Amino acid sequence: MASQNPNPDPKRFEVSKGTLRLDTFMTHFIKVGGVGIILSVFAIFIFITIQVLPLFQSAKVEEAAVIDTGVTDFHIVGVDEWGELPFVVNLKDGSFTFIDIKREHEAKPVIGPRGIFTEHPKYAGKAEFTSALYHHKSEEVIFGTNDGRYTLVKVEYTPEFNARSERTIKAKLSADKFFPLGKGLGAVQAIDYYDADKDRLVAALVESDTGLQVRTTTFKRKKTPFGVGAWKPADEYNLTDQIQGKPSKVLVTGQGNGVLISTVEGTVYFFIIEKGEIGLRQKFQPFGEEGIGSMDWLLGNESLVFTSDKGENVIFAQYRPEPTEEQLASGEEVRRQFAEINSLPNLSGPADLYSHSMRNRAFLLASGPEASIRYGTTGSIRWQKTLGFTPKAGILGSRYETMMLADDAGSLHFFSIDDPHPEASFSAFFSKIWYEGQDEPKYLYQSSAADASTEPKFSMVPLIFGTFKGTLYAMIFAVPIALLAALYTSQFLKPEYKKVVKPTMEIMASLPSVVLGFLGALWLAPILDSRYPSVFLILFLLPLTAAAVGYVWGQLPQRYRIYLKPGQEFLVFIPLLLIVTIAGWELGPWVESKLCVYVDPTTGQEIADFRLWWPHTFLGGNYDQRNSMVIGFMMGFAVIPIIFTIAEDAMSNVPQFLTSASLALGASRWQTASRVVLPTASPGMFSAMMIGFGRAVGETMIVVMATGNTPIMDWNIFNGMRTLSANIAVEMPEAPKESTHYRILFFGALLLFLMTFLVNTVAEVARVRLRNRYKTVG
Amino acid sequence: MATVTATEPTLTEHTAPSPDPSYIQVKNFSFWYGSSQVIHDQTFSMPKQKVTAFIGPSGCGKSTLLRCFNRMNDLIDGIHHEGDITVGGESIFNPMLEVISLRKRVGMVFQKYNPFPKSIYENIVYSLRVAGRNKKSELDEVVERSLRNAALWDEVKDRLQDSALGLSGGQMQRLCIARAIANQPEILLMDEPCSALDPVATGKIEELIHQLKRQFTIVIVTHNMQQAARVSDRTAFFYLGKLIEYDETQKIFMNPEKPQTEDYVSGRFG
Structure with missing residues (x-):
C-alpha cells in the first residue's frame, strides 16, 4: 500500500x-437483531x-380394501x-358372520388368521326373524319375529392381549328370551327399543289380521341388591x-x-308416555307434502336426521317454543317440540343407508351409489362421493376412523376416514348455530x-365479545384518568412534583398482572360487593x-387566589377529593336504602340491597x-x-416555543393546554390509548382471576366475561395436543394476533395522519 | 463600526416627542435564577411609542429582562427578583394583577418564529379567541388589519385558511408579529426577531418595526448592532447583568460615554 501511494496519510x-x-461488526449485528425480530x-x-x-x-376418505365375505343375504353390518x-x-x-380383519399399521386391512366364521346365538327356541336393528352404542341387535x-x-367384544401385546378381539353372542309385543300379531316389520x-x-310396526299395527310395549324389571330380575311386560299401547x-x-x-312414527306420506307422530298414559305430543311434516325417505337419530338420540323422497336433508331437534298468549294466560307449561334446526345440501334421493358416528355429530348417508358423510351441527358435508357400487348396508366405525360399506355381491368395502376436526368450520366459529x-x-x-x-360448541363470537367488553370497561375507567x-x-x-409523580406511575406499570388479578378477585371484589352504591x-x-371547586376558584378575586401558587393546587384538591x-x-349505604329497594315477590319483604x-x-x-366493574378497575x-x-411524554414534548407563544398571547394555562398542547400531542395520546388498548386486549391473568370466565354475550x-386470552390460559392445560379443542385455542390466539395487528395498524395510520396535521416547525 | 443609515421618514420619527417618556420604568431591579444573579440593580425608563433596543454580549441578561416585562419568566422554576418594574405607573408584580391581563397588554415576538400548527387565520385570531371574542366579522377585520400592519396581507390574503407552516421563515416571523399585535397590546417585546432570518426578510421586519412604533411601544433585543442603530430610538447597553449605558441611539453609537460601550459598539469585544 505504502509503496503505491507516494504521499501516505500521516498516522494521525x-x-x-x-x-x-x-x-x-456492529452494523451487521444490529441488522441481524432487527431482521431476526421481524422474522420471529x-x-x-x-x-x-x-x-x-x-x-x-x-x-379424507380412502377405500383401503375390499374383502369378499360370501354372505349376500344380510341385513346389518356391525x-x-x-x-x-x-x-x-x-x-x-x-346367524352372525364375523370377519377377522388384520390391521397392521399403515397397511391395507386383510383377512386375519381366523378368517370368516359364522356363529349362531343360542336363541331360546325356534323363530323366524322378519326385522332387525343394531344399536351401535350398546352393541345389541333387536330382532322382530314373524x-x-x-x-x-x-x-x-373383548380385546385380549398376548405376551407380545398383540390384540385379538373376541366376540361373545348372548341372546335373551323372546318377548311378545302383544296378542294375535304377525310379522314385525320395524322395531326399536330403549333400555x-x-x-x-x-x-x-307389526302385521296383523287387521293390517299394519303400531305397537308400543313397556317392560319392567326388578332391581335388588342381589341382582336384576327378568324383564316383565308392563303396559301395551296400540297407536294404530x-x-x-x-x-x-x-x-x-x-x-x-x-x-x-313416520309415515310414507310424510308425517311424523311424536308420542309421549307420561304416568302410564300415552299421548300425541306433536305431529309434524318435515318436508311439507313431500314424503319422508328416512328418519334416524344422531348421536345422543336428541336430533333426528331426515331425508325426503327427493333427497332433501334436514335435522330436527326438540326445543321449547316461546309460550303463546293463550299458554301464558292459562299458565300452561310449554312443552318441548321438534323443530328444524339445520338443513343440509340435497342428496340425489332418499337415504337407503344411515349410520352415525359414536364420537361426534357426523353421520353417513347413502342414496344409491352416492355416499356422503355430513356433520349435523354445522350442516357441512365432510365428504361425498359417487361410489362404484351400491352400498346395501354400512356403518361408521365408532371412533370415526373407519367406514364399512357392504355391497350386494357380499363384499365388504373398508374405508379409512381421516377427519380429525369435523365439528370445526367457519360457520361454527362465527355464525349462530342451533344446538x-x-x-x-x-x-x-x-x-x-x-x-x-x-x-362441543366452539363459537368464537362470545370470546371476541368478552375481549372487547373487558377492554371497553377498562378503557372507560383508564383513559380519562390517565389522560387527565x-x-x-x-x-x-x-416540575419538582412531576419528578416524583412520573417515576411512581412507571413503577405502577411494572406490577405483575397476576398480583392485580389476585387483588381484584380476593380483595377488591369482596369489598365492592356490598358497596356498589358507594x-x-x-x-x-x-x-x-x-x-365545582374549579369553577368557584376561578370566580374568586385575585387577592384570594394568590395564596395558592400555580402548580400547587393539588395540595388543596387532594384532601378535598379524599373527603x-x-x-x-x-353515604352509599344510605343511598342504597333509599333507592335500591327490592321487594321480595314471595314474602313482600322490602330489602335494600343493590345486588x-x-x-x-x-x-x-x-x-x-x-x-366487569372489578375488571374495569x-x-x-x-x-x-x-x-x-x-401521553405525558407526548404532552411534555410539545415544544416550549408553542406554549410560550400561547401564554404570551394572553391565554390561560387551560387554554394553552386545550388549544395548543392537546392538538399537538394528539398523535402521541392516540398512540398511548392504542398501546393501552393492546395491553388490555391481550391481558390475561387479571381476567382469568377476577371474573367468572363465563363466555356470555351480555x-x-x-x-x-371470558376473553380470548383468558380462554387460552384456562383451557390449554385440558386440551389434548392436536385435538380440535387444542387447535381452536390456537385459532383464538390467531384471532387475537390479527386483532392486535389490525388495531396497531389502524392506530399507526391514524397517528401518522394526526402527526402530519399537527406537526410543528423546526 | 457604527453607521446610522436611517431613511428620511425615520429621522423625523426620531425627532417626534414621546407622549410619555417614562412609560416603562425599571426601578432597582435585580433578578436571580436560583442562586445566580443575572440582573444587577438596574434603573432606567423607556418612552412610549418609541423603539428601545437592548444590546450587549450573550449572557448579559438583556433577554431575561425583556421576558420580565410580560412575566414569561414565571414558568421557570426557582426564580426571584427584587425591585420593581412599572408599566404606565402600575407595577407588573402587583399580586392583584392577573398575569393574563398583563400579557394582553404586553405582546411578545420570539427569537424563532413559532406559529401554531393551525391556519394563518386561526394563528392571528388566537389571542381574540382565548379572550372569548368569536364574532366572525370582528375576527375578519382583525385578521386583515393585523396582516396589513405586519405587511403580510398581500402575500397571504388568498390562502388564509392554509396552514401557517407552509409560509417561508420571514413570512412566518411577520405572521408572529401580526399575531402579537392582533389584540392591540400596548407594548411589543421582540426577542432577537431577525436572528433566524436571511437579510431580505430582516430588512422587511425592520421596515415593519418602523411602521409599528406609531402604535406600539417596542422593546427589541438584538445582537445585531447595525439593526439596533437602524430601528431604535434609544439603546441600552448591558454587560454582565449591569446596565452600562442608556441613551439616545445616535449618542450610543456615535459618542458613547463609557469606554465599554464604545468597545462593544465598535466591535472590539462581544
Missing part, C-alpha cells in the same frame, strides 16, 4: 483497523396458522371399536288408530319415554361437557366536586361478585400507567 489521519472492524414475529404467526389450518380441511372384527347379520336364521315377538342379542335402568320401551297413512319407521326417544337442547340459534362457547355425547393525569402532570404540576356515588361526586370519597363511601335490586330493575341484568389500573407515561357491567 489513519483510522484504526479496530474501529473499522467494530463498526462493520412472522414465524410465530406462521406457526399458529399451521396449527389452525387443519380445522378448515374436509375429510363392528367393534377397533374395526377388527366386523359382522354381518343373516336375517333368515339370525309371530309378533322380539329378542335381543348382545354382541360382547333405561328398570324400564324398557319397545316400539314396532291415531296414525293416518302408512307407517314406515318407528324410533324410541333418548329418554325411553317417547315414540316417533341440541337450545331454543334458538345462538353463539355458544362450551368446549367440554360432562357427557361425551354432548356436542398526564395533562395535569405535564402542564399544571410544578362506588357509583363516588364516581358521580368526584368529577362534580372537582368541576368527598370518604363521604361518598359512607338484588339491580337484576330486578334491569331486566336480563344479572349480578356477579366478580364482574383492575385492568384499568394495569393500563393507566402505560397510557399515562406515553354488556351488563355486573356480569363477567
